[in-house]
Amino acid sequence: MSIDDNGLTSHREHSDQSNVTSLHKGASPPVDEQNITSRESAVVDDEIAVRDREKLASSREDAAHLRENAIGLREDAAHMRERTALAREREARVRESAVTLREQEICGPGPSSDHSIVLRQANEHLVIAAIESQKLVEIVQTAKMELDHLAHHDVLTDLPNRILLLDRLTQAIELARRQGKQLAVMFLDLDHFKYINDSLGHTVGDLLLQSIAHLLVACVRNSDTVSRQGGDEFVLLLPSIEHVNDAAHCAQKIITAFTLPHSIDQHNLHISVSIGVSIYPDDGLDAETLIKSADTAMYHAKEGGRENFKFFKQEMNDRAVQRQSVEASLRLALERQEFVLYYQPKVNLRSGAIVGCEALIRWQHPERGLLSPEQFVSIAEDCGLILPIGRWVLREACLQALAWRQAGLRPIVVAVNTSALELRAMDFLENIRATLVETSMEPRYLELELTESVLMQDAESSNSALLALHDLGAKLALDDFGTGYSSLSYLRRFPIDTLKIDQSFVNHITSNKDDATIVCSVVSLGKSLNKRVIAEGVETQEQYEFLLAQECDEGQGFYLSRPVVAAALAALLQSGVSLPVYDGAA
């Protein structure tokens, strides 16, 4: 069986039959032989016939199989044609929908198309995203500008800050250098601003700073720069001045403008300013140096009584260098035991008896001789050395009081000066307690002298420390009374025993009516508040008599006795003299 080109089955039946036919058509054999042969041949023929029939039967079976296979194949072919047709149909449909989609893409979406909805939504998202990103860019740009502004301006006053000032000053210096001109830098520091912050609170302090910022801007030209350095410090740049007098004129204008009160939160606040001025190129060739020079000059303006201005001078720097060398040797002075205490008697004006003394430090400098506290105390305060020095003073004074007592002298009150840093020190109270115990000193014989500014520097914590001291039995004197910011409120607030009238009032009580009135008022205030009043700086008999007439309790001053060494005070106590007399002066 074979499969024709059309794939259909053909039968070999005919060719097998033709093979059988050709055997019957061979040459004929003899008769006997023919009989035998014809029997044999009949047997052979029978065998052949049997085999042919078998072949035929097998061929018919094959043919039947072939027909079955052919039918199966035809069925397979039909299925294949069916599947192909289906596939072609699907392909056509896909092509059709693709064409429709393309057409819809071109002609616009039809309302029912999912794809077009998705496409439209995607487009909408794209548009929204584009708008959002534009908005974001704008927000980022605004934030960048704000950040830039913040980086260059003071948050409270919105004035240029130090960074912007340095930038402008550097540019101004470059311009002045090229044009051969001068420029001025002014360093401004508000006088006693801290008192306002401490007494009226930081909100009022902030409002005052804002008001001052406006005032300063109004005082200068648009081309000038007013910057805030932080705290109560402002720096002004006058980028082009014809003459240093222009800077002096501007500084004076500012000081005058400050005499008007600032109306803040129902308060009329008066505040003054100290100004230091430096000039390019004389006082510095770069921004940092010019600001530093103006700052140094400002310190000198403060030292010169505040509310004024000073131009920078080279000697000011020399003094700064000297200050540094004092600081370096101060550190060694304690170990080398170079400090010494002098004692100035406090005298009962009526009896002339020494009732107490004030311990006053001196520095026996190996090269410079005996130095007064004014030459080193403020430096010691600035660098923190006042803490160990103050501890030494307290212990030395208490030990001296013990020595006097052990020498059989009657006990007197010993006063020591206390600076702000000492009062704020964590171990302040503990140190006093320990020293009193160590030196067997009764607390009532110890008096601490504090100025108003010391009290104000941290009024709350100061008060609790002072109350504890008061409970202990120690005394408290308010030094330089009348020179501070607002003395009267302290009298209620702090446990003060003694008022010390500042020597600046005592100096002129016999020649200046106002000073005399102030002294009289303080004496009577002390009496009505049941506080001891002591006048310091009593230098003349007239002053002494005036104070006596006013019934001032005590006096201290050169007329009564200069500060003297311990042995000299012991001698005074021993002799029981009534002052005024003095001996062994320092």
Ligand SMILES: Nc1nc2c(ncn2[C@@H]2O[C@@H]3COP(=O)(O)O[C@H]4[C@@H](O)[C@H](n5cnc6c(=O)[nH]c(N)nc65)O[C@@H]4COP(=O)(O)O[C@H]3[C@H]2O)c(=O)[nH]1
């Ligand atoms: N012109 C004149 N002056 C008189 C007269 N009577 C006394 N004085 C001076 O006036 C100052 C009084 O001391 P203070 O007001 O506490 O002023 C003191 C005090 O504030 C400070 N100080 C002195 N010793 C110490 C100390 O141990 N610790 C601290 N923290 N400060 C001290 O140094 C300041 C100056 O002390 P000193 O130079 O000893 O100057 C003393 C004294 O010598 C007088 O009749 N006329």
